[in-house]
Amino acid sequence: GKHWGYGKDDGPSIWHQNFPVAEGDRQSPIDIMPQQASHDPNLGPIVLNYDHCTSLNICNNGHSVVVEFDDTDDRSVILGGPLDNPYRLKQFHFHWGGKGCHGSEHTVEGNSYASELHLVHWNAVKYRSFGEAASAPDGLAVLGIFLETGDDHRWLHTITDALYMVKYKASVTDFKGFNPKCLLPSSLHYWTYLGSLTTPPLHESVTWIVLKEPIAVSERQASFECSCSLGRKRIRGYAWKITSGPPSLSKAGKYAPPIN
Ligand SMILES: CC[C@H](CNC(=O)c1ccc(S(N)(=O)=O)cc1)c1ccc2[nH]ccc2c1
């Protein structure tokens, strides 16, 4: 596909030249303003059935480090919340910052976090492949989780250790038996809105589900990631645009998160 990056000549401010949808009306990321989000009583809790998920490998595609899953059946899905059917887990990846380590893509009242984890799922009920779903308005569901620096994260070291293996672009290495449930915060309360891929081709195919509660990672883990980060995503002009409909809050009801 067309080259793109995070530099001065190939970064977010010029993506619209090769990917005109960048000027669309449901582009992500956005700045989430909790007071402007409306509580939607019809929104139930999200449910993550990851117990039988099968991670395959970890690869550095030059833009991010991605952990890919076997998505040939419905063994690991996200459902509930704003979704009309289960969406299959395809991969997860992180967005790390530059030196400042304010690398999250979404922001909350203008504040960014050290990093942001994206768990990418696709609608295998309606579409036959990820690529097909990725260009359909209801094709993808991405669960966004903020990472802030704090205590050492018990499980993140398994990923940061593996990152050493894929420090350079186009390197792939086995990464089996990792269950991303260990990366979830205790509360699954969320904001949701209709948006897009945050990197080219920027398809407006993502139902975003952003968890309110961040997870803590240690300075070392965050600094490691920052040092190997693949370019900082500068805030794009339209990234601050609030969508037409404010992100609707999750159901305020209390419910126990799924047992890990
Ligand atoms: C259709 C795009 C896809 C590559 N990109 C992604 O999968 C992707 C996924 C999530 C996010 S985020 N940050 O919003 O969560 C951004 C990008 C993709 C998939 C298959 C393809 N075959 C050929 C080209 C090609 C591109």
Ligand SMILES: [Zn+2]
């Ligand atoms: Zn992402």
